[in-house]
Amino acid sequence: MKAKFWGKYLLKSRGLFVHAIMMADCPTTGGYSKIGTVISADLPLLAQCVPNKSKIRFQTTTVAKAQKKYREQMSRLDKSIIQLEENDAWLI
Numbered sequence: 001m002k003a004k005f006w007g008k009y010l011l012k013s014r015g016l017f018v019h020a021i022m023m024a025d026c027p028t029t030g031g032y033s034k035i036g037t038v039i040s041a042d043l044p045l046l047a048q049c050v051p052n053k054s055k056i057r058f059q060t061t062t063v064a065k066a067q068k069k070y071r072e073q074m075s076r077l078d079k080s081i082i083q084l085e086e087n088d089a090w091l092i
Helices: 040-047 061-087
Strands: 009-012 017-021 032-035
Touching: 040 061
Parallel strands: none
Antiparallel strands: 009 017, 009 032
16 A cells, blocks of 8 residues: 555546545545645645635646745745744734
8 A cells, every 4th residue: 555645636446536635634545546746835725625615726737846836935934934023923
């Protein structure tokens, strides 16, 4: 059995979609084929989706683009944390 990880999109045998994306509460192993993975930078957005109501669109990307998006996201987060610390806003 292969280990599962966050953002994995599953496919049942015979080509039927499970329509499941594994998140933090996913089991540690499984047997379905993986047909895609949500990039790390998009996992927080995905976590906010409402099951069976939110519309999710997938598109292809490269590892380099996914890494760049993640680094940019982390940079914005770091800047926000610094601003909060400078203004003591976290004490509220």
